[in-house]
Amino acid sequence: xxxxxxxxxxxxxxxxxxxxxxxxxxxxxxxxxxxxxxxxxxxxxxxxxxxxxxxxxxxxxxxxxxxxxxxxxxxxxxxxxxxxxxxxxxxxxxxxxxxxxxxxxxxxxxxxxxxxxxxxxxxxxxxxxxxxxxxxxxxxxxxxxxxxxxxxxxxxxxxxxxxxxxxxxxxxxxxxxxxxxxxxxxxxxxxxxxxxxxxxxxxxxxxxxxxxxxxxxxxxxxxxxxxxxxxxxxxxxxxxxxxxxxxxxxxxxxxxxxxxxxxxxxxxxxxxxxxxxxxxxxxxxxxxxxxxxxxxxxxxxxxxxxxxxxxxxxxxxxxxxxxxxxxxxxxxxxxxxxxxxxxxxxxxxxxx
Amino acid sequence: xxxxxxxxxxxxxxxxxxxxxxxxxxxxxxxxxxxxxxxxxxxxxxxxxxxxxxxxxxxxxxxxxxxxxxxxxxxxxxxxxxxxxxxxxxxxxxxxxxxxxxxxxxxxxxxxxxxxxxxxxxxxxxxxxxxxxxxxxxxxxxxxxxxxxxxxxxxxxxxxxxxxxxxxxxxxxxxxxxxxxxxxxxxxxxxxxxxxxxxxxxxxxxxxxxxxxxxxxxxxxxxxxxxxxxxxxxxxxxxxxxxxxxxxxxxxxxxxxxxxxxxxxxxxxxxxxxxxxxxxxxxxxxxxxxxxxxxxxxxxxxxxxxxxxxxxxxxxxxxxxxxxxxxxxxxxxxxxxxxxxxxxxxxxxxxxxxxxxxxxxxxxxxxxxxxxxxxxxxxxxxxxxxxxxxxxxxxxxxxxxxxxxxxxxxxxxxxxxxxxxxxxxxxxxxxxxxxxxxxxxxxxxxxxxxxxxxxxxxxxxxxxxxxxxxxxxxxxxxxxxxxxxxxxxxxxxxxxxxxxxxxxxxxxxxxxxxxxxxxxxxxxxxxxxxxxxxxxxxxxxxxxxxxxxxxxxxxxxxxxxxxxxxxxxxxxxxxxxxxxxxxxxxxxxxxxxxxx
Numbered sequence: 001x002x003x004x005x006x007x008x009x010x011x012x013x014x015x016x017x018x019x020x021x022x023x024x025x026x027x028x029x030x031x032x033x034x035x036x037x038x039x040x041x042x043x044x045x046x047x048x049x050x051x052x053x054x055x056x057x058x059x060x061x062x063x064x065x066x067x068x069x070x071x072x073x074x075x076x077x078x079x080x081x082x083x084x085x086x087x088x089x090x091x092x093x094x095x096x097x098x099x100x101x102x103x104x105x106x107x108x109x110x111x112x113x114x115x116x117x118x119x120x121x122x123x124x125x126x127x128x129x130x131x132x133x134x135x136x137x138x139x140x141x142x143x144x145x146x147x148x149x150x151x152x153x154x155x156x157x158x159x160x161x162x163x164x165x166x167x168x169x170x171x172x173x174x175x176x177x178x179x180x181x182x183x184x185x186x187x188x189x190x191x192x193x194x195x196x197x198x199x200x201x202x203x204x205x206x207x208x209x210x211x212x213x214x215x216x217x218x219x220x221x222x223x224x225x226x227x228x229x230x231x232x233x234x235x236x237x238x239x240x241x242x243x244x245x246x247x248x249x250x251x252x253x254x255x256x257x258x259x260x261x262x263x264x265x266x267x268x269x270x271x272x273x274x275x276x277x278x279x280x281x282x283x284x285x286x287x288x289x290x291x292x293x294x295x296x297x298x299x300x301x302x303x304x305x306x307x308x309x310x311x312x313x314x315x316x317x318x319x320x321x322x323x324x325x326x327x328x329x330x331x332x333x334x335x336x337x338x339x340x341x342x343x344x345x346x347x348x349x350x351x352x
Numbered sequence: 353x354x355x356x357x358x359x360x361x362x363x364x365x366x367x368x369x370x371x372x373x374x375x376x377x378x379x380x381x382x383x384x385x386x387x388x389x390x391x392x393x394x395x396x397x398x399x400x401x402x403x404x405x406x407x408x409x410x411x412x413x414x415x416x417x418x419x420x421x422x423x424x425x426x427x428x429x430x431x432x433x434x435x436x437x438x439x440x441x442x443x444x445x446x447x448x449x450x451x452x453x454x455x456x457x458x459x460x461x462x463x464x465x466x467x468x469x470x471x472x473x474x475x476x477x478x479x480x481x482x483x484x485x486x487x488x489x490x491x492x493x494x495x496x497x498x499x500x501x502x503x504x505x506x507x508x509x510x511x512x513x514x515x516x517x518x519x520x521x522x523x524x525x526x527x528x529x530x531x532x533x534x535x536x537x538x539x540x541x542x543x544x545x546x547x548x549x550x551x552x553x554x555x556x557x558x559x560x561x562x563x564x565x566x567x568x569x570x571x572x573x574x575x576x577x578x579x580x581x582x583x584x585x586x587x588x589x590x591x592x593x594x595x596x597x598x599x600x601x602x603x604x605x606x607x608x609x610x611x612x613x614x615x616x617x618x619x620x621x622x623x624x625x626x627x628x629x630x631x632x633x634x635x636x637x638x639x640x641x642x643x644x645x646x647x648x649x650x651x652x653x654x655x656x657x658x659x660x661x662x663x664x665x666x667x668x669x670x671x672x673x674x675x676x677x678x679x680x681x682x683x684x685x686x687x688x689x690x691x692x693x694x695x696x697x698x699x700x701x702x703x704x705x706x707x708x709x710x711x712x713x714x715x716x717x718x719x720x721x722x723x724x725x726x727x728x729x730x731x732x733x734x735x736x737x738x739x740x741x742x743x744x745x746x747x748x749x750x751x752x753x754x755x756x757x758x759x760x761x762x763x764x765x766x767x768x769x770x771x772x773x774x775x776x777x778x779x780x781x782x783x784x785x786x787x788x789x790x791x792x793x794x795x796x797x798x799x800x801x802x803x804x805x806x807x808x809x810x811x812x813x814x815x816x817x818x819x820x821x822x823x824x825x826x827x828x829x830x831x832x833x834x835x836x837x838x839x840x841x842x843x844x845x846x847x848x849x850x851x852x853x854x855x856x857x858x859x860x861x862x863x864x865x866x867x868x869x870x871x872x873x874x875x876x877x878x879x880x881x882x883x884x885x886x887x888x889x890x891x892x893x894x895x896x897x898x899x900x901x902x903x904x905x906x907x908x909x910x911x912x913x914x915x916x917x918x919x920x921x922x923x924x925x926x927x928x929x930x931x932x933x934x935x936x937x938x939x940x941x942x943x944x945x946x947x948x
Binding site for chain 1: 423424425428429432486487490491492493510512513591592595596597599604614720721722723742899907908909
């Protein structure tokens with residue numbers, strides 16, 4: 001190679017060699033084993049119960065799941081750049097997919113067509129990626145503070161006179177811009193492309209009333225559960241955890257901002273056919289319904305609701321009761337805009 | 353310190369050094385210098401290199417710095433960082449000084465017991481402490497309920513999510529460091545001098561302010577430097593306890609490296625952080641002399657005009673305080689407040705122990721959340737911890753990494769300390785500067801830099817990588833402890849044995865080693881503890897695959913905050929406390945209660 005490779009790629013090359021060692025050893029049994037990178041912890045356990053174990057039973061192919069770093073993007077780039085594949089299938093969000101396909105493509109085209117995965121909603125499917133569950137940012141309020149008559153939409157969340165109380169928001173521009181626009185009167189289906197200036201003007205109004213800017217999902221559960229704040233934005237499954245534990249709280253689904261968990265494969269990975277088989281398996285409505293018993297995320301195959309009891313369905317983002325005004329977080333908009341908007345958001349936080 | 357007096361003439365007149373040591377002692381520092389050059393200095397320089405290169409074309413580019421200096425937001429964050437660090441330092445000195453003074457007046461036995469308690473928060477994970485404060489100071493927490501009950505409005509103020517909470521959390525973490533840096537200097541002050549001042553007609557207060565306070569100033573200055581530099585790199589405490597205006601530069605560096613993957617910009621911010629830390633040290637060295645940090649006390653040659661200004665400022669402080677306290681004494685008409693100091697000290701130690709004590713009930717709770725007071729007793733979370741392969745493998749890995757780090761660090765630091773003790777001051781200064789480097793450069797920068805280098809060396813996500821990274825972090829503390837041990841050693845005993853015909857080996861085996869064994873083991877245990885509870889390096893080097901216990905706790909906080917976190921920290925705490933207890937037992941009394 002005449003020119004020196006890019007510094008970061010150089011760096012990643014080294015990291016891959018480490019990751020490669022177990023792969024080389026494990027490769028002998030490639031056909032009978034699939035390695036999946038997920039987020040570990042409760043997420044990994046739920047996937048094992050709903051998808052991995054049934055897949056093993058159905059196909060005889062063993063699934064080994066490893067915990068990928070909080071950001072799997074670097075891990076996949078290393079693997080592709082060095083051709084040292086350790087993980088066959090990764091749990092990814094569309095945000096990861098955007099980072100993995102711009103400017104260079106690092107994702108394997110799986111040639112996934114709607115006919116391959118019948119029932120999966122088209123907006124949750126791409127040729128190189130299939131969403132298996134939907135998680136949504138909603139807001140929740142304490143019923144011991146507002147009774148049953150809490151705020152019902154983002155405009156009312158913004159209305160501190162009518163609904164006084166301590167509030168918390170996520171400390172990132174993501175989702176906050178969307179809800180700020182909806183609070184300012186933009187209909188939920190007209191949010192994108194976003195008017196950033198208008199969003200910040202709207203955020204200016206709520207800023208003095210935000211007591212906590214949370215940074216991790218667990219922190220948001222803690223805020224709601226302990227009553228540290230009276231209303232906050234929160235991932236719906238996180239809010240449900242607090243409610244299941246007895247916290248007097250209610251979730252408001254109007255104008256929820258949804259995103260996906262799903263499966264993608266590193267470009268050029270050796271086990272593509274088995275990976276494809278696994279991904280198709282995950283579109284099965286019965287499996288997706290089973291997943292909702294352990295994790296309160298919504299299925300991407302709406303046929304799953306046929307077998308989900310209505311009281312559980314009411315807790316899920318994609319159920320008929322809740323998906324009426326659900327907005328899908330647009331990674332194509334955010335991809336090029338995130339960095340400058342984040343810088344503006346950070347500066348905005350320090351002001352005033 | 354009996355040894356110091358004996359050692360000085362030896363160093364001053366190398367001709368008296370035993371022959372067998374003369375040509376070689378200095379060489380003993382070389383392995384350590386090489387190790388640090390390779391795994392600490394090189395990666396940091398490399399990171400700075402990345403910060404001035406365009407990531408695509410690799411051409412020289414100041415874009416990272418232009419962005420950092422161009423957008424006011426990062427300057428604001430940098431300014432924030434300095435203001436918070438300065439405020440924390442001031443609080444640490446203000447609250448720590450009386451405690452150190454009180455400890456200095458106790459018997460060695462009682463003092464070493466109490467120091468154990470003072471050190472507790474220093475060895476408790478920042479993450480766990482932050483969550484303990486979150487629970488304790490919550491809106492409906494214990495403190496708020498008490499405050500609400502006694503306040504006339506029935507409303508408690510918001511205790512969290514602001515500058516006050518950040519300063520409290522950071523001061524709480526760094527106060528032990530301040531106390532333990534001031535203490536050895538205070539212990540060296542000859543209290544006879546105060547009596548002497550008294551016989552010459554000085555009032556009690558005058559004796560304190562003009563003599564003791566004045567002589568303790570080098571310790572105060574050293575403590576201030578260490579606290580300030582340590583504060584610069586904080587990122588967990590301000591993120592969890594602070595409000596939106598309390599962002600510090602460490603958080604931004606982590607975001608840029610981990611989430612945005614912008615090495616050039618992250619490197620530029622890191623370079624600015626290190627630059628400011630070095631500048632602080634440089635100014636400090638000009639004014640007070642860096643050797644004070646290493647516990648050399650106040651004996652320094654009166655240097656240039658800057659240093660004289662420093663001394664004049666200290667003297668001015670003393671005089672000012674004397675005047676104030678004399679005025680106060682006149683108003684109070686000689687009422688003695690002897691009970692105030694012990695009460696204050698006990699309260700402060702109690703405050704230091706709060707988060708640690710809170711963890712116990714939160715670990716043995718029947719609740720699904722971190723709650724205080726817990727609704728009931730339960731062993732569920734301990735079962736979860738011991739039953740989880742994830743937690744168990746992380747725990748075992750932490751033990752393995754620490755067990756490898758400790759002897760490695762002790763060996764390297766021990767050899768270097770021997771070199772410092774047995775060779776000229778010029779060489780010693782260099783060795784000191786390099787070995788204290790990992791304290792001066794904020795850990796977050798070291799961790800990021802090592803990640804960059806280790807990725808090329810295939811050391812990311814390996815146990816070896818973790819061991820090397822932790823050894824770099826553990827070396828300063830280990831080195832300072834070893835230097836203290838060797839300083840306390842009376843080399844005339846070796847010489848005496850040699851004149852009586854003992855061979856080098858015999859001297860080493862029967863005189864030197866038995867005398868310094870305890871201190872060396874203590875240094876080894878300190879290295880073990882440092883590695884066992886280290887988070888920042890593990891955050892980057894473990895690569896998600898080789899998770900250590902503190903890293904697992906960090907992941908757990910991101911995924912789910914439940915009492916497993918408290919259960920795990922009880923284990924960490926028990927291990928650290930036990931080892932610390934053993935270490936303190938092993939140290940010779942002359943160095944006990946001394947440095948970290």
